[in-house]
Amino acid sequence: MAARPVAAPPAATGQLSAQNxxxxxxxxxxxxxxxxxxxVTSKSDIRTWSNARGEGLFSFELLDESGEIRCTAFKEQCDKFYDFLEPNKVYYLSQASLKPANKQFCGTIQHDFELTLNHNSIIEPCMDDSSIPGMQFNFVPISDLQTMEKTGLVDVIGVCKEAGDLDRIMSRKFSKELTKRDLKLVDQxxxxxxxxxxxxxxxxxxAAGNPVVAIKGARLSDFNGCSLSSGGNSKLQLNxxxxxxxxxxxxxxNEGVNMESKSISTRAARPDNFKTFAQAKHENIGGTGEPGYYSVCATILQLRSENCLYQSCPNGDCKKKVIDQQNGTFRCEKCNEQFSEFRWRALMQMNVADMTDNQWVTAFQETAEAVLGISADELGRMRDSDPERFQAVFNRATFKQFNMKxxxxxxSYNDESRMRVVVSAAAPVSADLEAHKRRLREEIIAMGGQPNEEKMVVD
Known part of the structure; x- marks a missing residue:
């Protein structure tokens, strides 16, 4: 998709500050x-459509001492004002259209009307913002969440004790890939x-420095016992x-970092569900349109070293491939920025097999690094400077045995259906031989056999 056009920021004329x-x-x-x-208490992402008109919109919420209201910008106004408006800053706004509020999109805002920017709308920054309150919260202690109705919105504040990796899942409802990250929050x-x-x-x-996370309008649910999630109308502030x-x-x-906290979110771990490749294919795991999960003990037969790396955006957790501008800079279309450097990311295809069958699988950054035993950045530097060492990395990993999730x-690709199998985790069998032997023992007993302990030796 082409990069979103960025309009020049509106010129500040000061004409609104003189108005009533x-x-x-x-x-x-x-x-x-x-x-x-x-x-501006919150600003949404831009929603775009891939068509000839290239329409886009975003919404933001405004607060003064009397109340809140939602405002939406379409097309040219979206391009003109998106980068100009910054959360937590104060602005003068005039000549926007006012219409009855669509309560479906207004979240916790109670105003009967909402604003829409038009070609006559004027927005100017206000330097004197002392009279305008900041975002108002009604915090609920984390310990009280268990006894609350699990269908509403709540305001919560807590220290981010731990942040998970960025995860990507396929949404059945929206038929697209979504990104998510789980945080563990704790309070007094x-x-x-x-x-x-x-x-x-x-x-x-x-998550650097264990920030304090304040979220307004988080959705409370009984998923995994008791948990919270952000929504389109949630407002997040760090520190x-x-x-x-x-x-x-x-x-x-002074205290909490050394204390063992009590979790009210009891996430059930997905069982390992070990299968052979023949069993997985016979049971048609993942073949019904819904993702299926299983584990396998497999040996790597082949690793494709060609096209196993790409140059990615260095900006935060953005993983978009950058475009080499051939002038010492690299452009990220997603971030709409140019950088003087990039990060190497791994995307590796490999053929793995057990005693029943084989399967082509895809390994991304962390799992590819675990299989190869080297970071993507180091591998990228080695590719051009020392091709022999580069290839030796793949040779060393070949014919090694891993437990893979x-x-x-x-x-569907070009109207052709095919099974896509992604490695979500990989660990050498040699890393935990005792666990491997216990699993083999349980499988033998389940089949009515009696394991010979003396012969249960794993190379």
Whole structure:
């Protein structure tokens, strides 16, 4: 998809600051000329369509001392104002269209109307923002979440004790790939809950330094016992400048970091579900349109060293392939930025087999590095500087035996259906021989046999 055009930022004329400011709560269709002074409390991602018109939209929420209102920008206004508007900053806004609010998209905002920017709309920054309040929260202690109705929205604050890796899943509802990241939040009640972030919030999240996470409008559910997730109307702040942040930081650094917290999110681990490749194919795992998961003990027969690396965006968790501009810079279409460097990422195809069959599988960054025993960055530098050492890395990994966790799903490419199998985790069998022997023993007993302990030796 072509990069989103970025319009020049609107020029600040100062004409709105001289106007009479109307409180957000007083906005009605009967007020013809008005100016509001408000703080942007949240800004959505841009939603685009891949067609000739290339339409796009984003929404943002505005707050003043009287209340909140939602505003949406389409097409040219989307391009003009998206980069200009920044969350937590205060702006003057005038000459936007006012219409009845669509409560389906307004989340917790109670205003009867919402705004839409048009070609006459004017937005200017306001330097004097002391009179405009920041985002208002109604925090619920994490320990109280268990007893609450698991169908509503809540405000929660906690220290990010741990952040998982960025994960990608295929959405059945939207028929597209979604990104997510799980956080573990803890507060002074020493209770821990899992918060799942989605989309850009998941991609841009920085867990460095155990930040305090404040989220407004998180969805509370009974998934995995009790858990939280961000939604389209959720507002996320890291280390907000409020009293609760400093109290939480002090507690965690002096006490909480050394305490064993009680988790109310009991995520059930997916069973290993070991299969042979013949069993997986006979049971048609992943062949029904839904992803299927199983584990296998397999030997690597072949590794494709060609096209196993690509140059990716160095910006945060963005994994998009960059375009070499041939002038010492690299462009990321997703971030719409140019960089003087890139990161190597691994995307490796390999053929693995057990005693019943073989299977081509795909291994991404972390699993590819685990199989090869080397980082993608080091492998990338080696590819051009020392081709012999580069190839030796693949030779060493060939014919080694791994326990692999696989995700299988039937997908369509050019109207042709084929099974796509991705390695989600890989560990050498030699890393835990005792566990491997225990599994073999259990399988032998399950088949009615009696294992010979003296002969159960694994190379």
């Amino acid at each position: 400011v109307m409180p957000i709560a007083h906005l009605t269709p009967y007020a013809n000329k008005w100016t509001i002074k408000a703080r 009640s020493n209770t821990e809950v899992t918060l799942t972030l989605w989309g850009s919030q998941a991609e841009s999240f920085d 907000p400048d409020i009293d609760q942040t400093y109290k939480l930081k002090g507690w965690y650094e 696989l995700r299988a799903k039937m997908e």
